[in-house]
Amino acid sequence: MPSDRRIVLFDLFGVIARHQRPGALEKMAARCHAPTEAFTTAYWACRPPYDAGQQSASEYWTAVLRWLSRPVDANTIEELRLTDIDSWSRVDGRMVAYAQSLRRVAEVALLSNIPSDHADAFLAAQPWLHNLDHIAFSGKIKAAKPDPAAFHHCVVAMRAAPTDFLFVDDREENVRAAQATGMNGHVFTDRDELAAVIDTWLPTGR
Structure with a gap:
């Protein structure tokens, strides 16, 4: 009925x-010492499992850093995580x-x-x-x-x-x-x- x-x-x-705060991707790319274009590709390519609750923040950022062939450490991950949250606030x-x-x-x-x-x-x-x-x-x-x-x-x-x-x-x-x-x-x-x-x-x- x-x-x-x-x-x-x-x-x-x-x-x-x-939408995401302008300049946020550039800021996060700089923290990773990576080109903005390469960072942006990694950021979005690794995103679906994180969005869908299949990865933790640590797992997501580890995947991004590994995509970029950058060192993985807890301080970098936490800085990126907090910058990312702020960029969508x-x-x-x-x-x-x-x-x-x-x-x-x-x-x-x-x-x-x-x-x-x-x-x-x-x-x-x-x-x-x-x-x-x-x-x-x-x-x-x-x-x-x-x-x-x-x-x-x-x-x-x-x-x-x-x-x-x-x-x-x-x-x-x-x-x-x-x-x-x-x-x-x-x-x-x-x-x-x-x-x-x-x-x-x-x-x-x-």
Whole structure:
């Protein structure tokens, strides 16, 4: 049977939070005494298992340093880890306020690709997250978008049907993956366009 539940499921980075701080990759590359281009390749190529909770921060950074043929030591790993966390720490205040305001008319949840230690830091720094109806961080649920398991986690955890969700992400491949599981989807570009989509999607009279 059709449900009257409405759950807006937000991506985090590029929607509510900002993308990586400019200059962060260059800063981490310099700490490794590596060219920025080579560091950036290693940073992203080694990332998927870390995002999906299959590697610890130490294992991830060891893989990056070995990719670059650089020495592996605990101090370097910790400096890189903390710089990396800081580089992903900024939020868009207007989008935070908008997401919170939606809870008057819908359930609001979050599904983000983020390593477990990053998630812990983000939760500590952003108390508004605790007011949402559900939070799913890839490093905690052991599944990262666009893996269907990430979307299924939200469906099961919220005891909802896929059609109850509107998934909002700035990456089209993730939106398509959500739609393949039965969710509604919207590729995020800006708040005003999203607000118009949500207003149309909500039941009349709410």
